[in-house]
Amino acid sequence: xxxxxxxxxxxxxxxxxxxxxxxxxxxRGSQSFFWYRQYSGKSPELIMFIYSNGDKEDGRFTAQLNKxxxxxxxxxxxxxxxxxxxxxxxxxxxxxxxxxFGAGTTVTVRA
Amino acid sequence: NAGVTQTPKFRILKIGQSMTLQCTxxxxxxxxxxxxxxxxxxxxxxxxxxxxxxxxxxxxxxxYNVSRSTTEDFPLRLELxxxxxxxxxxxxxxxxxxTFGSGTRLTVV
Numbered sequence: 001x002x003x004x005x006x007x008x009x010x011x012x013x014x015x016x017x018x019x020x021x022x023x024x025x026x027x028r029g030s031q032s033f034f035w036y037r038q039y040s041g042k043s044p045e046l047i048m049f050i051y052s053n054g055d056k057e058d059g060r061f062t063a064q065l066n067k068x069x070x071x072x073x074x075x076x077x078x079x080x081x082x083x084x085x086x087x088x089x090x091x092x093x094x095x096x097x098x099x100x101f102g103a104g105t106t107v108t109v110r111a
Numbered sequence: 112n113a114g115v116t117q118t119p120k121f122r123i124l125k126i127g128q129s130m131t132l133q134c135t136x137x138x139x140x141x142x143x144x145x146x147x148x149x150x151x152x153x154x155x156x157x158x159x160x161x162x163x164x165x166x167x168x169x170x171x172x173x174x175y176n177v178s179r180s181t182t183e184d185f186p187l188r189l190e191l192x193x194x195x196x197x198x199x200x201x202x203x204x205x206x207x208x209x210t211f212g213s214g215t216r217l218t219v220v
Contacts, residue, residue: 004153034209042213042214043201043211043212043213043214044154044201044209044211045211046209088153088154090153090154097142097159097161097205097206098144098156098159098169099154099156099209101146101153101154101155102153103151103152103153104151104152104153
């Protein structure tokens with residue numbers, strides 16, 4: 001079992017819709033969860049992080065964490081063509097500064 | 112404040128050659144990392160450092176070496192390049208979150 005798994009995609013959504021990205025992790029010791037956006041040919045950039053169970057909202061982005069189910073998700077509301085990118089989920093254990101990344105989900109927002 | 116700077120941006124190596132990928136950060140971060148990213152894959156940790164003089168292996172260290180003589184610099188050395196090392200390499204630093212360099216696209220032929 002991979003340490004971090006993401007829905008394989010690609011995910012195509014119409015402009016203005018909600019894009020829903022899912023991520024599961026295998027290590028119950030994971031404490032911090034991150035979502036990165038990576039445009040084609042560019043480096044990853046951090047868009048959200050979440051440490052506690054529940055929802056965390058930042059603008060059009062909402063991260064959701066359920067540690068009991070070992071599941072973290074990212075919702076992108078009112079999707080825009082500029083949201084078209086690959087989204088990487090990453091997890092970190094509490095006493096460790098190393099991140100484990102999923103393979104990413106590619107999102108395409110159709111105008 | 113330049114963040115994390117990587118050089119070169121592109122490089123073609125022949126099998127068996129060696130090279131050093133440079134990484135410099137100006138944020139006084141203690142933690143620095145080297146990742147590789149293969150097409151359609153996430154990032155795999157090669158080596159990391161928690162401070163000057165301290166380095167440790169990540170998931171895929173074979174064929175690579177690092178050093179950390181200063182807080183700012185964390186070069187990655189490839190010895191005896193192999194086609195399997197064709198990848199995009201990212202350097203990153205933290206905390207509070209990982210700031211990535213722009214990447215080095217390496218092709219070994």
